Amino acid sequence: MRKSEVFAAVAGEMKSLGFKRRRSNYEYVLDLGNGFEGWCSFADAAKGEKTVLWVATFTGVRCVQVEDRILEWCGDVVPGWDGRSYVATVSMNVGYLTPQAQWLEHRVDLAEVSAEDAIQANISDVTDIGLGFIREHTSYAGLVAALETGKGQMADRRLERLPLALALQGDIEGAYRELASMKQRVSDGSFLTPRYLRFIAGFEGEFPRT
Secondary structure: OOHHHHHHHHHHHHHHOOOEEOOOOOEEEEEEEOOEEEEEEEEEEOOOOOOEEEEEEEEEEEEHHHHHHHHHHHOOOOOOOOOOOOOOOEEEEHHHHOOOOOOOOEEEEOOOOOHHHHOHHHHHHHHHHHHHHHHHOOOHHHHHHHHHHOOOOOHHHHHHHHHHHHHHHOOHHHHHHHHHHHHHHHHHOOOOHHHHHHHHHHHHHHOOOO
């Protein structure tokens, strides 16, 4: 069995759950309306074993209102991504959503199992964990809750997205309290200062304190 067969089986299972594949067999989105999408992706690593893959499942939610503003103000949604603009607003490895709260991946032996059998643990990650997370966090309040936990999150993405999610939720004062972290980095001379200055200008222009 080849890796391509494994991910072709993933594509079939994700389609049956209502997800649409994006540019590869690794990323899938579920239209939830009102500018929100559920998001799942899969990452594999060989780790030196020729017939073994380790496949990790990620889940998240993408909010157009958040991501479009970051793209407009900063020129990209993740620093250094060369114009790639499609990322989830909140995302994490599903293992951080389990009681163990740690990285989770599954061993796939290409020499012993069928493609359909190989991906069942990862599909269960989606149905048993990922979809629940998506349902719970498909709102501005849900985004805020996910971003505030920091569990499994990338800190640099949280820095930009939490103030926006709070502002869109209507909590302007809370948004400015979070924005203070970015302003401190500007004051400290962070290497991302030009980007943060653009973000702050865009944010304060659209969400002024009254």
